[in-house]
Amino acid sequence: MIQIIHGKKGSGKTKKILDMAIQSVKTTTGDVVFVDDDARYMYDLPHEVRFVIASEYGVNSPDMCLGFLSGMLTQNFDISIVFVDAFMKLVKVPAEELESFFSRLEAISEAHHVDFVISASVDDAVAPDFLRKYFI
Numbered sequence: 001m002i003q004i005i006h007g008k009k010g011s012g013k014t015k016k017i018l019d020m021a022i023q024s025v026k027t028t029t030g031d032v033v034f035v036d037d038d039a040r041y042m043y044d045l046p047h048e049v050r051f052v053i054a055s056e057y058g059v060n061s062p063d064m065c066l067g068f069l070s071g072m073l074t075q076n077f078d079i080s081i082v083f084v085d086a087f088m089k090l091v092k093v094p095a096e097e098l099e100s101f102f103s104r105l106e107a108i109s110e111a112h113h114v115d116f117v118i119s120a121s122v123d124d125a126v127a128p129d130f131l132r133k134y135f136i
Contacts, residue, residue, distance in 0.1 A: 005117065017117060020117055033050045035069075087120040088120050
């Protein structure tokens with residue numbers, strides 16, 4: 001399953017994804033991973049959440065992001081949910097160019113039984129239709 005927390009910059013997306021990650025530790029039986037572009041929120045999460053700073057690994061495109069997430073899943077079969085904050089900063093492309101990325105991510109999610117929760121600065125008024133099915 002893929003869920004996207006969406007909205008304009010400053011709309012509370014990061015607070016919501018942090019709250020969801022904190023809650024998931026209480027309800028999820030597998031490992032929880034939180035991917036961000038920097039370390040700003042590292043200490044806001046419980047130690048049970050594996051915090052990963054994607055920019056330290058050179059993630060800067062949709063393909064690199066997909067490879068990075070896939071690599072995490074191949075290394076740890078116990079991951080059940082991955083949170084990705086500041087997604088648009090990581091991939092550095094407009095939302096309209098992400099249809100292939102989300103199609104491939106959905107296939108990975110289904111094949112490996114991993115949920116993805118992504119926060120993305122995408123305005124409802126201009127969001128592409130293929131993204132809307134993931135909006136929460």
